Amino acid sequence: MNKVLAREQLSADVVMMRVEAPLIARERRPGQFIILQLNNEFGERIPLTIADADPVEGSITLIFQTVGLTTHKLADKRVGEFIESVLGPLGQPTHIEKFGTVVCVGGGIGVAPLHPIAKGMKEAGNKLIVIMGARTKELLVLEDQMRNLADELIICTDDGSVGRKCLVTEPLKEVCGRRPKPDLAVAIGPPIMMKFCAEATRPFAVPTVVSLNTIMIDGTGMCGGCRVTVGGHTKFVCVDGPEFDGHQVDFDNMMKRLRAYKPHEDKAHHQCHLESEIELKEKKQL
Amino acid sequence: MSHSSPDILMDAARRDLDAVIKRDKPLTPKERLAIPCQEMPAQDPAVRRGNMQEVALGYSPEQARLESMRCLQCKNAPCVAGCPVGIDIPGFLKAAAEGDFQSAIEVIKRNSLLPAVCGRVCPQEVQCQEHCTVGKALKDVNRAVSIGRVERFVADLERERGAAQAPVIHPETGKKVAVIGSGPASITVAADVRREGHKVVIFEAFHKPGGVMVYGIPEFRLPKRIVQEEIDALTAMGVELHTNFVVGRTRRLKDLMEKDGFDAVFIGTGAGLPKFMGIEGENLVGVFSANEYLTRSNLMRAYDAARADTPIYRSRKVAVLGGGNVAMDAARTAVRLGAAEVYLVYRRTEVEMPARVEEIAHAKEEGVIFHYLENARRICGDDQGCVTSLECVRYELGEPDASGRRRPVEIKGSEFMMEVDTVIVAIGNDSNPLIPRTTDGLKITKWGNIIVDETGKTSLDRVFAGGDIVLGAATVILAMGEGRRAAASINAKLRE
Ligand SMILES: Cc1cc2nc3c(=O)[nH]c(=O)nc-3n(C[C@H](O)[C@H](O)[C@H](O)COP(=O)(O)OP(=O)(O)OC[C@H]3O[C@@H](n4cnc5c(N)ncnc54)[C@H](O)[C@@H]3O)c2cc1C
Ligand SMILES: Cc1cc2nc3c(=O)[nH]c(=O)nc-3n(C[C@H](O)[C@H](O)[C@H](O)COP(=O)(O)OP(=O)(O)OC[C@H]3O[C@@H](n4cnc5c(N)ncnc54)[C@H](O)[C@@H]3O)c2cc1C
Ligand code: SF4
Ligand code: SF4
Ligand code: FES
Secondary structure, three states, rough: EEEEEEEEEEEOOEEEEEEEOOHHHOOOOOOOOEEEEEEEEOOOOEEEOOOOOEEEOEEEEEEOOOOOOHHHHHHHHOOOOEEEEEEEEEEOOOOOOOOOEEEEEHHHHHHHHHHHHHHHHHHHHOEEEEEEEOOOOOOOOOOOHHHHHOEEEEEEEEOOOOOOOOOOOHHOOOOOEEEEOOOOEEEOOOOOHHHHHHHHHHHHHOOEEOOOOOOOOOOOOOOOOOOEOOOOOEHHHHHHHHHEEOOOEEEHHHHHHHOOHHHHHHHHHHHHHHHHHHHHHHHHHO | OOOOOOOHHHHHHHHHHHHHHHHOOOOHHHHHHOOOOOOOEOOOHHHOOOOOOEEEEEOHHHHHHHHHHHOOOOOHHEEEEHHHOOOHHHHHHHHOOOHHHHHHHHHHHOOOHHHHHHHHOHHHHHHHHHHHHHHHHHOOHHHHHOOOHHHHHHHHHHHHHHOOOOOOOOOOOOEEEEEEEOOOOHHHHHHHHHHHOOEEEEEEEOOOOOOOOOOOOOOOOOHHHHHHHHHHHHHHHOEEOOOOOOOOOOOOOOOOOOHOOOOEEOOOOOOOOEEEOOOOOOEEEEEHHHHHHHHHHHHOOOOOOOOOOOOOOOOOOOEOOOOOOOHHHHHHHHHHHHOOOEEEEOOHHHOOOOHHHHHHHHHHHHOOEHHHHEEEEEEOOOOOOEEEEEEEEEEEEEEEEEOOOOOEEEOOOOOOEEOOOOOEEOOEEEEHHHHHOOOOOOOOOOOOOEEOOOOEOOOOOOEEEEEEEHHOOOOOHHHHHHHHHHHHHHHHHHOO
16 A cells, blocks of 8 residues: 655646655666556556655655546545555666766656656766657646756747747757767657657667557566567567667557557546546536 | 266265265275266356356265265375375375365365365376376276365365364564565465464565466466465464565565565565567567466456456457466456457377366367467468467477477478467466576576575575476476475574
């Protein structure tokens, strides 16, 4: 049982939560994630990155987007309520060292998992360029935190409501074209964004790390549900990753696998919205 | 094997037992051999295809007594040598034949901690029953005394009557033992070590304890409540249970010993790393490891679609690759989840199949279609990346290999396509590398199994291991036996 210590709505569909998890807070390193389950009998297990941790308070911070059934139910949790299971820290920590110049690219909610990595890179003495992208101004998260870290911050939105009106790949290409070129790129966001970021850096031969968000169950290498093809080999994201060489990942296959339960989930999600609507109406009537 | 209704089986047993009891002379061996083998009452295949409830319903008391009377009470008891934990089989069968079921279970419990589980899932035909004189005399191992079924009966009876005695626990020693994993090996260690008065803490990665018995073996073969009751018995003894704790990540093994003060550690983490075939198309949508498929259905309860949040792939035509218990479980689960056709593709023939005979028979009754001497070559998909068919190739049996089994040899040019939308790979498991990877100095084999000596001790001081992590994918009773041995060594070590 893990208590919700704080909850903040970062944007219309992004929530930040601080959750009690002293053992995880003690051991975790940037790049690692947890798997949580709201209800041990019938709940689903979903992976979320540890966006931050406070070993003194014994808490971890999660930042998540409400996309389906479980993330919606999680967003409904209030301070003082409990999450039944939290397992972690899982996955290989990010390889952090002094590379020189590191460009970190975050798309949408991907900025959340990117933040601890950017912080680690900065602390290791790297020059840090951060590129953040979102569909629109309201969906941009952790802007201040990133501004405080980055030596250079580039913001872009699809609609131009803030920063440049373009996709993150555009400034990424420009940065890669500079001399000297960056020593490493880290791109985290929707699979399609990571795919095009990897394509953008490839001609410049800038090593590119991506963090994959496949569907998972156990998170310990037991089921193989999280497997992806990397450089022609099968890898398990939960134990071999979540970070991989973006130039080697078969993104098309991964995106197809992410949609495996789409018909099922759309139904569950719809159901979940109906239920919350009913709940809302009932609350109004009271 | 054709299905007979439970009522008919039980009525027959009542009549047969009456006839035996009326006699005043003891049964001669010949008469014992003439007692009909007691068939296990089971749910009607047509009905059970649509539910997750247990297939085998268990003997009636009359059946249990009659089956026990079939035992010849052999002096040398060859059956005992076949049981990995050496249960006094003639001893408990004698008591059961007399209707003294309480004594029967007490005899079993001297050696086995999990009789209700082992009675259900032991591959008896290659263990205790393989050597049974009755089976030899009747020239059919399947007509040997059904030792496991009687074992299950007396264990269930004791449990249902709430007659199980809480074990006596020695005074607290102040010593502390960490048990990693909560499968049968770990459950055994926890009980045996706790009884000596040591504090025991189990660390389990999943949110529920029980290991393969809860995430792998389906409800229709081993009801979860039986495993849960074993766990409850442990916690009643004072064993502490930490779920959602993955050793190597939440805490390293060495930190448990050096910083958290554990005096000894037992590693019972099982063989949880699914093998894949390494063939083209294996990462298409609709290809699953049996572990994933079964975990979704069992542990996450996806079969109960109305209540569970975890989805499971809805399939029309399923191919299961493999021939062991895991393959049978996956195939029979697919049937229950509503697949119209389920094929089981196996490289050899039924004789070589490692699955329990009863599981193969049950799978057939439930309509699983067996394809022997065939193997998957390639999985094909559509433009959405979803499985559309499986390319197979036919085999014939060649010369025996090192294991004595005839080696399957590919027939050139025999490729053919099988139209399926789901492929479940059930060709076995390797060991999970997490603990060896995060524990310096822990020696493993090239297959990743932890190396132990004859006492169950690993290459590290005060660290013991047992079960599938040592043996490779094996059986519940072997895991339990390994647990017993390691627990004895731990107790001896802590006495020093
Ligand atoms: C290592 C890792 C770290 C992650 N970290 C974060 C994080 O920090 N914040 C965050 O918001 N999300 C993160 N995710 C994604 C998150 O796990 C999913 O959003 C979540 O599982 C969706 O659950 P749901 O029940 O709400 O939605 P579902 O009903 O399961 O799915 C809703 C929709 O989301 C898609 N979907 C399902 N699972 C995933 C997935 N794993 N990734 C992407 N799309 C998915 C489905 O196809 C469907 O269209 C991470 C994933 C991984 C593997
Ligand atoms: C589908 C299936 C069907 C089977 N059918 C039969 C059968 O009919 N008869 C039979 O005798 N045998 C059968 N077996 C085999 C039998 O289940 C195993 O041999 C037995 O369960 C092994 O026991 P164990 O204690 O070694 O480990 P397991 O039962 O594998 O349990 C290991 C536990 O350790 C946990 N764990 C792993 N790593 C960590 C970690 N780092 N930290 C904390 N916890 C960890 C796992 O989550 C798991 O719960 C079957 C196996 C499968 C998969
Ligand atoms: S534990 Fe298994 S092998 Fe031993 S007697 Fe019972 S059924 Fe047979
Ligand atoms: S071998 Fe068979 S008949 Fe002989 S004692 Fe064992 S169970 Fe009884
Ligand atoms: S989530 Fe099961 S193996 Fe990765």
